[in-house]
Amino acid sequence: MNRKKLIEQIKLKKTFLCIGLDPDVEKIPQQFLDMEDPIFEFNISIIDATADHCVAYKPNVAFYEAYGLTGIESLEKTIRYIKANYPDHFVIADAKRGDIGNTSVMYAKASFNRLNADAVTVAPYMGSDSVKPFLGFEGKWAIVLGLTSNEGSRDFQQLDVNGEPLFIKVIRQCASWGTINDMMFVVGATKAEMIDQIRKVIPDHFLLVPGVGAQGGSLEEVCKHGINKDIGLLVNVSRNIIYAGQGEDFANKAAAEAKKLSEQMKPYIK
Amino acid sequence: MNRKKLIEQIKLKKTFLCIGLDPDVEKIPQQFLDMEDPIFEFNISIIDATADHCVAYKPNVAFYEAYGLTGIESLEKTIRYIKANYPDHFVIADAKRGDIGNTSVMYAKASFNRLNADAVTVAPYMGSDSVKPFLGFEGKWAIVLGLTSNEGSRDFQQLDVNGEPLFIKVIRQCASWGTINDMMFVVGATKAEMIDQIRKVIPDHFLLVPGVGAQGGSLEEVCKHGINKDIGLLVNVSRNIIYAGQGEDFANKAAAEAKKLSEQMKPYIK
Numbered sequence: 001m002n003r004k005k006l007i008e009q010i011k012l013k014k015t016f017l018c019i020g021l022d023p024d025v026e027k028i029p030q031q032f033l034d035m036e037d038p039i040f041e042f043n044i045s046i047i048d049a050t051a052d053h054c055v056a057y058k059p060n061v062a063f064y065e066a067y068g069l070t071g072i073e074s075l076e077k078t079i080r081y082i083k084a085n086y087p088d089h090f091v092i093a094d095a096k097r098g099d100i101g102n103t104s105v106m107y108a109k110a111s112f113n114r115l116n117a118d119a120v121t122v123a124p125y126m127g128s129d130s131v132k133p134f135l136g137f138e139g140k141w142a143i144v145l146g147l148t149s150n151e152g153s154r155d156f157q158q159l160d161v162n163g164e165p166l167f168i169k170v171i172r173q174c175a176s177w178g179t180i181n182d183m184m185f186v187v188g189a190t191k192a193e194m195i196d197q198i199r200k201v202i203p204d205h206f207l208l209v210p211g212v213g214a215q216g217g218s219l220e221e222v223c224k225h226g227i228n229k230d231i232g233l234l235v236n237v238s239r240n241i242i243y244a245g246q247g248e249d250f251a252n253k254a255a256a257e258a259k260k261l262s263e264q265m266k267p268y269i270k
Numbered sequence: 271m272n273r274k275k276l277i278e279q280i281k282l283k284k285t286f287l288c289i290g291l292d293p294d295v296e297k298i299p300q301q302f303l304d305m306e307d308p309i310f311e312f313n314i315s316i317i318d319a320t321a322d323h324c325v326a327y328k329p330n331v332a333f334y335e336a337y338g339l340t341g342i343e344s345l346e347k348t349i350r351y352i353k354a355n356y357p358d359h360f361v362i363a364d365a366k367r368g369d370i371g372n373t374s375v376m377y378a379k380a381s382f383n384r385l386n387a388d389a390v391t392v393a394p395y396m397g398s399d400s401v402k403p404f405l406g407f408e409g410k411w412a413i414v415l416g417l418t419s420n421e422g423s424r425d426f427q428q429l430d431v432n433g434e435p436l437f438i439k440v441i442r443q444c445a446s447w448g449t450i451n452d453m454m455f456v457v458g459a460t461k462a463e464m465i466d467q468i469r470k471v472i473p474d475h476f477l478l479v480p481g482v483g484a485q486g487g488s489l490e491e492v493c494k495h496g497i498n499k500d501i502g503l504l505v506n507v508s509r510n511i512i513y514a515g516q517g518e519d520f521a522n523k524a525a526a527e528a529k530k531l532s533e534q535m536k537p538y539i540k
Contacts (some may be wrong), residue, residue, distance in 0.1 A: 159439065
């Protein structure tokens with residue numbers, strides 16, 4: 001999905017919510033456990049219940065890989081289901097990939113061709129030839145880790161490098177390899193004050209913002225600091241939506257939580 | 271496989287060669303293409319031909335993911351084959367994983383439990399809670415990216431951070447989270463002079479060294495700078511071995527190349 005369509009969808013649906021699909025068989029409701037593919041069936045229920053209240057889904061690839069082949073099958077089926085039933089929703093394979101050039105080419109193939117995701121998250125540590133192979137595909141995106149939402153982001157990302165934090169160097173350098181049409185950045189919601197710093201470097205890029213909810217980030221702060229003339233935000237919430245309820249009504253509760261977040265976003269969408 | 275056994279195997283086999291299994295259907299010999307699982311069959315041929323001349327195999331996960339479900343199946347079968355037939359060989363899932371804590375836990379499960387690899391490569395950019403979930407498993411290893419062998423390693427890894435390069439900061443910090451029994455570091459062979467710098471910080475850790483061969487690194491330089499009292503090296507070669515020949519005799523040529531490299535290593539093993 002290209003930038004123009006993504007912006008249109010955000011304005012049409014009046015939300016920039018992305019829902020993280022991190023299914024964990026230890027947390028999904030009991031009734032799914034006897035089914036042939038509990039993860040896929042759980043995902044379908046969540047997707048059907050929430051599609052009106054979000055513009056994107058972000059399956060977290062680790063949660064599928066942890067179940068081996070059957071997990072990967074659930075992941076492929078989930079993306080196929082979204083693309084078949086909700087073709088206007090943006091799909092992010094949250095995989096944090098990145099390797100030497102010939103290997104990143106393979107990861108790009110895996111994400112864009114095999115999984116048919118619109119975007120894949122990319123780890124920048126290995127530099128240019130690890131990031132560039134994900135760029136230049138029509139309507140496909142590399143979402144590069146800039147500043148993440150976890151505690152460990154302090155260890156390296158926030159190190160001072162000649163008067164500015166590493167994450168600023170990473171974002172500026174990576175932005176020079178792509179365009180606002182094929183690159184976004186992960187910017188954690190738990191560091192809202194740093195979003196100002198980042199917006200000075202990349203005023204026009206879309207930011208994928210995790211960390212609202214379970215990790216403690218504030219949606220209001222993110223909007224205040226991160227929004228740009230094209231909205232430019234995808235705010236991801238995973239656990240707080242998909243595990244909003246544990247009983248029979250889990251899907252309704254997920255929908256209610258997604259709707260609540262989208263209502264909070266509406267005033268920011270002109 | 272724990273450290274003691276790995277060192278024993280190196281001394282017994284008189285080699286610290288690791289063979290990278292990066293199968294690409296565009297490069298494997300013609301005769302495999304009509305088989306039901308070309309990648310797995312190719313791998314078997316390579317493994318059977320080379321097992322006497324190496325201590326480790328390193329399947330590069332991207333090359334399997336690029337073929338979707340069938341690729342992941344080939345990967346699982348390959349590791350099962352090694353474990354069943356060559357149980358004394360060390361297996362590294364080269365996956366460059368790393369994410370927030372609860373997600374890294376899932377990647378650790380995927381690598382150690384589902385794939386049954388001895389080790390997985392880990393990207394450090396997200397810091398402590400992204401690395402620590404891979405540690406503390408008996409006989410299992412996190413191999414953290416320190417200094418990689420590609421051109422892009424200059425972009426961030428070699429940035430100066432308060433008088434020393436970022437990769438030194440990363441290695442020192444990560445080493446403090448693990449031990450020499452559950453952590454190794456990726457250190458590219460193309461930067462042999464920097465191995466001295468790294469050995470000052472981590473004299474005892476094992477280093478996984480890619481970049482000899484196709485990427486231009488020198489085995490002699492790596493040995494001179496990297497070897498420690500327990501050897502402490504796994505030198506990986508992928509393309510130069512597995513694609514040493516294209517015809518019917520590809521397996522013999524792979525074996526010959528592996529043997530040649532191991533012969534060059536022998537003098538360094540006391």
